[in-house]
Amino acid sequence: MKKNVLALTLAVVFGFTASATEPKNEEKKEVKTDESSVAWKAYKVTGSHNGTVDLKSGALVFDEGKLIGGEFTVDMTSLVSTDLEGEYKGKLEGHLKSDDFFGVEKHPTSTLVFTKVVPNGKNSYEVTGDLTIKGFTKPVTFDVSIYGSKATATMKIDRAEYDVRYGSGSFFDNLGDKTIYDEFDLVVDLVF
Template structure:
């Protein structure tokens, strides 16, 4: 009886470890041509918005449940959709400069899922490590994941505090008397990933 009890404990512990392992499951490769990130930055006088391309990535699915994954963001593709002509060129150049994301030095950012908690009906609470400009911080957000045949579609909205990644330009935390030139610290990312089994 005692041996059976300990055997059950070992089995239960093994199952728990596998369920919590973000690398567990079947890898689904992200289709970069169907996946994208939309960004919105806010300032006192309004906002700007645009897109960033996804370079590569994968999602892990275990018995139909998201168990982990990661993807790489190509920061050199930052684009502004609310501007045209010279204004567009100037804004995109500024975002890529060292004032903001310094893409010459840091051409990519990454997000790696460390924990995925299923809430039912394809809804998840996600904890992940987000790396921007070589600095990694944890982020927590809700995500929706839909699996049909061999394809997975995942969507999520994430708020990011840029100052945690040494992006301080126009931040009231670090500069005084900015007035209407102040840029809010948080920006929004709307992420859509489409992935298929390898």
């Protein structure tokens, strides 16, 4: 009887140990970059501007249907304004791509790598990730909602953390109505 109890105990202990070390059932789903979008909106004292930037590549990682990771690369050279036309559109886009802002010649891509994913609703997750812009990497936290083969996220990014200084009250005094606020919004719609 003691041998049977010991054998049963060992079987249960080793059974739990074996199942705890089994690899995760991870599934990496590539994002369809041509069907996905990243929209931005930036604010200044006298108004705002908005536009888009293209995803170069991206993937979400799932384990048994639950989001557990992701990584994305954005093509900063594709940065465009959608609220202006003609000469003013070209000037704004050129300025945003210059070293005053995102320096896309030296930094043609930005990346986001998920470091922590916590479920916070039926189809919703709180995600923390490492965002790299202009060679500076900082953590960001945002919510992601997933429905079928689509995901959406909205983020606030503080450009001052990435050394994007132009018109920033964090770096310059007495800008008055020429101040451009440090935070800008990203609205991301993914298809995978």
